[in-house]
Amino acid sequence: MSTAAPVLVALAQILVLVAALAAVHVPLGAYLARTYSSPNHLRAERLWYRAVRVDPDAEQRWTTYLMSLLGFSLVSVLFLYGLGRLQAYLPWDLGFTGLDPGGAWNTAVSFTTNTNWQWYSGEAAAGHLLQMTGLTVQNFVSAAVGMAVAIALVRGFARSGTDARVGNFWSDLTRGVVRVLLPLSVVAAIVLMAGGVIQNLDPHTAIRTVEGATQHVLGGPVASQEAIKNLGTNGGGFFNANSAHPFENPTPFTNLVEIFLLLVIPFTLPRAFGIMVGDRRQGWAILGVMGGLWAASLALTTWAELAGPGAAPQAAGAAMEGKESRFGLAASALFAVSTTATSTGSVNSMHDSFTAPGGGMLLFNMLLGEVAPGGVGAGLYGMLLLAVVAVFVAGLMVGRTPEYLGKKIGRREMTIVALYVLTVPALVLVGTAVAVVVEPGLAGIQETGPHGLSEVLYAFASAANNNGSAFAGLATGTPFYEVAQGLAMLAGRFVPIALVLALAGRLASQTAVPATSGTLPTHRPLFAGLLAAVALVVVGLTFIPVLSLGPVVESLS
Amino acid sequence: MATTTAASDLATLTRHSLAGLRMLLAFTLLTGLAYPLAMTAVGQVAFGWQADGSLVTSDGVRTTSRDDAAGSALLAQGFAGEQYFHPRPSAGEYDTLASGGSNLGPLNPDLVADIEERKAAVADLEGVDPADVPADAVTASASGLDPHVSPGYAAIQVARVAAARGLPDADVADLVAQHTAGRDLGVLGEPRVNVLELNLALDVAHLRP
Numbered sequence: 001m002s003t004a005a006p007v008l009v010a011l012a013q014i015l016v017l018v019a020a021l022a023a024v025h026v027p028l029g030a031y032l033a034r035t036y037s038s039p040n041h042l043r044a045e046r047l048w049y050r051a052v053r054v055d056p057d058a059e060q061r062w063t064t065y066l067m068s069l070l071g072f073s074l075v076s077v078l079f080l081y082g083l084g085r086l087q088a089y090l091p092w093d094l095g096f097t098g099l100d101p102g103g104a105w106n107t108a109v110s111f112t113t114n115t116n117w118q119w120y121s122g123e124a125a126a127g128h129l130l131q132m133t134g135l136t137v138q139n140f141v142s143a144a145v146g147m148a149v150a151i152a153l154v155r156g157f158a159r160s161g162t163d164a165r166v167g168n169f170w171s172d173l174t175r176g177v178v179r180v181l182l183p184l185s186v187v188a189a190i191v192l193m194a195g196g197v198i199q200n201l202d203p204h205t206a207i208r209t210v211e212g213a214t215q216h217v218l219g220g221p222v223a224s225q226e227a228i229k230n231l232g233t234n235g236g237g238f239f240n241a242n243s244a245h246p247f248e249n250p251t252p253f254t255n256l257v258e259i260f261l262l263l264v265i266p267f268t269l270p271r272a273f274g275i276m277v278g279d280r281r282q283g284w285a286i287l288g289v290m291g292g293l294w295a296a297s298l299a300l301t302t303w304a305e306l307a308g309p310g311a312a313p314q315a316a317g318a319a320m321e322g323k324e325s326r327f328g329l330a331a332s333a334l335f336a337v338s339t340t341a342t343s344t345g346s347v348n349s350m351h352d353s354f355t356a357p358g359g360g361m362l363l364f365n366m367l368l369g370e371v372a373p374g375g376v377g378a379g380l381y382g383m384l385l386l387a388v389v390a391v392f393v394a395g396l397m398v399g400r401t402p403e404y405l406g407k408k409i410g411r412r413e414m415t416i417v418a419l420y421v422l423t424v425p426a427l428v429l430v431g432t433a434v435a436v437v438v439e440p441g442l443a444g445i446q447e448t449g450p451h452g453l454s455e456v457l458y459a460f461a462s463a464a465n466n467n468g469s470a471f472a473g474l475a476t477g478t479p480f481y482e483v484a485q486g487l488a489m490l491a492g493r494f495v496p497i498a499l500v501l502a503l504a505g506r507l508a509s510q511t512a513v514p515a516t517s518g519t520l521p522t523h524r525p526l527f528a529g530l531l532a533a534v535a536l537v538v539v540g541l542t543f544i545p546v547l548s549l550g551p552v553v554e555s556l557s
Numbered sequence: 558m559a560t561t562t563a564a565s566d567l568a569t570l571t572r573h574s575l576a577g578l579r580m581l582l583a584f585t586l587l588t589g590l591a592y593p594l595a596m597t598a599v600g601q602v603a604f605g606w607q608a609d610g611s612l613v614t615s616d617g618v619r620t621t622s623r624d625d626a627a628g629s630a631l632l633a634q635g636f637a638g639e640q641y642f643h644p645r646p647s648a649g650e651y652d653t654l655a656s657g658g659s660n661l662g663p664l665n666p667d668l669v670a671d672i673e674e675r676k677a678a679v680a681d682l683e684g685v686d687p688a689d690v691p692a693d694a695v696t697a698s699a700s701g702l703d704p705h706v707s708p709g710y711a712a713i714q715v716a717r718v719a720a721a722r723g724l725p726d727a728d729v730a731d732l733v734a735q736h737t738a739g740r741d742l743g744v745l746g747e748p749r750v751n752v753l754e755l756n757l758a759l760d761v762a763h764l765r766p
Contacts, residue, residue: 012744052579071573075581123654133589140588141581170580182588189596190603196631199600199608204654205623209634210615210756211641216653217610217623217632224596228588241656244699246631247610252746310663315672318692322658325645325693325705328747332699349699350658359663451662473660554664 010302010330013256017334020260021267028264029271029283035179036151036172037276045174056171061164062505065152066498068169069145073112073494076138080108083134093127094203102482109486111138113493114146114375116229116236116345116468117485119477123239128201128220135236136225140185143232143265144176146377149497150269151276153381156504157405158277160512164505180265181232188227188261195257196250199223222247230261233375235345235468243335243348244324252326255348259335262344266373267291269380277405281523286383288528293372293535294341297361302333304358309555313355322350333358340365343375345468352455352471359471360551363454366461367547368539369424375466381500383531387522388417388503389538390531394520403519406512413506420499424464425542427488431460432546440480446473450557454550459485464492617757628753633702639721640763641756642706642714642733645693646675649701658699672696683713705749708737722763732758 041049041056049056060068083090084104088097099107103119110117111134120126126135152166159165193199202219209215222238226248229236243249243258267290274283305319306329313319323332332349339346340362351362365372371382388404392414395402402409409417435441435456445452455474462469463485470476476485521527600608606619612626613619620626628634633644635651649655661668675695680687691709711733719729736755739748 009740009744013746016742016744048583052576052583054576054580067569067573068576071570071575072577072580074570075574075578079578079581079585121655121657123656132593133585136593137581137585137589141584170576173580177584177588182592185592186596190599193596193600193604193608196607196611198610199597199604200610201597202609202623207623207626207628210627210753210760211634211636211638213635213651215628215632215634215651217612217626217629218653219610221593221597223600223608224593239656241658241700241702244658245656246700246702246704250611250631252741256741256745312661312663312665312668312672313692315669315676316692316696317690318696319663320692321661321663321668321672321696322699323696324699324703325707326703326746326749331746347699350660352660352662353658353668355663446660447662447665449664451664454662471660471662472657473662554662557664 006306006330010306013330014298014334017256017259021263024264025268025271028268030275032180032268032272033275035175036272042178045178048174048178049170054170056168056174058168059165060168062152062166062501062508065166065169066501069148069497070494072169072173073145076112076141077108080111080134080138081105083130084108087127087130090129092129092201096125096127099125102479103477106482106486109489110468111135111234111236112142113466113489114142114232114234114343114378115463115466115489115493116234117463117470117489118236118468119482121240122237123204123218131225131238132221136228139225139228139232139234139236140177140181141173143181143228143234143376144173146375147176147180147265147269148172148377149500150377150380153384153500153504154273154276156507157407159508160510162508164509166501166504166508181228184231185224185227188231188257189223191257192223192226192254195254197223197226197254198247218247226258227261229346230258230344231265233262233266233342233344235339237346243346244350249348252331255327255331255335258346258348259338262342262346263338263373265376266342266379269377273380279523282405285523285528285531286380286387289531289535290371290373290379290383292532293368294337297341297365297372298334298337301337301358301361302330304355304361305329305333308355309357310355319355319358322353324349336362337365339469340467341370341372341374343370343378343466345462347469350472351458351469352473356551356555359454360547360555363458363461363551364539364547366465366467367428367543368535370465370467371535378466385417385420385500385503386535386538387531388413389421390527390534391520391522393534394530400518403513404522406515407507407510408513413503416499416503416506420496421538423495423499424492427464427492428457428460429542429546431464431484431488432457435460435484438480440478444475444478444481446475450550450553453546454554457546457550460488463488466493613754613757615757615760617754617761627757630751630754631704633704634753636752636756640718641759642711642718642750642752644752645703645706645710646695646697647701648697651702653702656700656702658701659697683717685713689713704751704753706752708733708748708750711737711750711755718759722759724763728762729759732762
């Protein structure tokens with residue numbers, strides 16, 4: 001095989017993925033826009049609203065919308081905590097005990113915030129009932145919450161003078177699940193089952209292997225969870241090995257399906273955004289920035305893994321430690337970039353064993369705030385807030401009051417956006433700093449030197465950005481990490497959401513100003529370039545010191 | 558004044574939480590029970606073999622009965638006998654209740670030592686030059702249950718397996734070729750050999766006169 005062949009195969013694989021994403025972009029984008037704009041309810045939805053006694057037509061102010069969202073998330077955390085604690089007394093527990101308080105808290109917060117950080121090993125801790133009625137349910141609703149917030153922000157741009165009304169949370173939540181996530185998950189689950197993903201309610205049974213050893217054949221409703229795990233950019237694996245496990249991801253084909261699922265909604269939402277603000281070109285600009293950053297990260301990571309620098313990959317001949325042979329280097333890099341660039345956090349290879357530059361890129365993807373393309377909903381609202389920063393920066397250069405999509409970006413708006421931009425980095429850096437000076441934090445670190453710092457930084461970047469993937473060498477099943485990461489996940493999810501909704505409310509009450517010849521056009525390549533630069537500069541200025549001490553030192557050594 | 562606001566905020570949050578609880582219970586029924594159970598029904602009817610874990614008997618025949626199964630085509634077994642092809646190293650010793658990788662970093666000296674040790678052992682066992690041992694033979698997989706090896710790792714095991722079974726190398730190499738899958742759709746993933754299926758096929762072929 002010539003040396004160019006692996007690169008060509010990697011490229012061809014990426015092209016298949018991009019073609020599939022492109023094929024659904026326009027129709028799915030239109031469908032999403034219609035889902036959240038239509039005044040009509042399905043008959044089943046009417047029954048649903050009547051049964052749960054909520055009014056789906058009441059336009060909520062942003063404060064009420066936030067209150068509904070927080071109320072729903074609060075009971076979600078409590079419900080999941082209870083399920084975890086009481087698992088031993090419920091059916092389908094497979095004989096597992098209840099989770100301990102710290103673990104149950106961490107898991108409840110983790111799945112409610114769309115993070116799906118896992119301190120436990122699924123096959124050794126979670127029974128089928130907890131997986132289905134606890135984890136699968138949160139996979140759906142936490143994704144739908146993310147989409148709802150993004151749509152509320154888009155409405156803020158699209159509406160004028162509405163007294164801060166941004167939609168109805170209950171209707172947005174329900175439609176997100178019933179019209180978008182559930183139908184797509186059904187299709188995806190069937191495709192995955194055909195490809196070999198298991199779907200049964202059997203326990204884990206011991207059998208005799210060919211050479212007479214004992215091995216457990218695992219059971220569980222895996223395909224149904226696998227579908228929404230990726231589609232909702234959740235990432236919590238049914239088993240410890242996540243999408244590297246052959247029962248979760250048995251072939252290169254199912255692997256491509258899973259990567260498609262985790263990218264499809266984040267890359268399609270800009271289309272829905274363009275339609276809803278009445279200017280599709282705005283959606284193209286956002287999509288272009290997301291796609292460009294994703295492609296650049298993919299190129300670097302794929303290069304690093306194919307080249308295989310570092311003592312261990314050099315000794316082995318390739319960076320195959322922590323990778324599956326059916327996927328190989330290229331499909332592992334493609335999955336890893338896509339899962340860290342969205343907020344998914346499922347893994348088909350072990351990121352801790354990636355080459356230093358490859359693993360550093362994955363960390364960088366999360367530190368970028370997961371906006372390229374980002375989590376379901378969270379990616380779009382993150383990118384739109386960066387767009388506000390970009391028009392503000394441009395406004396400073398030319399000395400005009402900045403506007404985005406006809407809305408003036410004044411002092412109050414900028415304050416909200418600045419707080420948003422600062423929240424997650426503060427959580428990451430403070431969390432990491434605390435963990436590397438206190439004894440219980442240091443105790444969890446597996447690797448010495450810069451890679452040890454990378455492990456901790458990765459853990460807090462993952463938690464605060466609601467990603468959920470890990471440099472899994474770090475032992476996080478301890479009270480310190482369970483509690484600290486729980487707090488980082490909670491604050492990293494709901495503080496930004498509150499700020500986004502506050503901004504949506506302010507924008508929705510403004511009257512749109514008509515564009516003039518002095519308005520910065522925000523659909524041109526010039527603006528897209530500025531937006532990408534702002535995203536990179538913000539993360540660069542925030543994280544260069546700590547990145548230098550971690551992955552950069554490691555790459556140079 | 559401040560306390561009244563706080564109290565009314567709390568009352569509002571409680572009201573929203575109660576609505577949220579009803580909503581959550583409805584979603585639990587829909588997405589936590591109806592959806593996975595319906596998918597289980599579809600899977601059991603339409604894709605029974607896959608849905609039950611791609612089990613095979615010791616004759617290499619597909620089965621959905623765990624009592625008849627000698628293993629799953631998707632889960633590595635820790636073959637160690639001379640007459641069998643060996644899987645990749647496993648961080649969890651092929652224990653399906655402890656899936657996962659080593660998570661050792663790329664510069665970890667212990668990992669480098671593990672790799673050198675495995676390379677020497679494989680080279681010695683297969684009678685090849687250490688430089689010819691492929692990377693997948695000396696690295697632990699991500700799941701610890703990787704059911705495949707690369708065609709390169711299978712190739713260096715052919716002579717040893719053939720000798721142990723008293724078969725011509727060419728016959729064993731033929732079986733390897735039959736159990737080698739190419740890239741999906743021509744470009745996805747990597748070519749691979751399923752170790753359990755290959756070993757079962759060897760047993761079947763070997764016992765036949």
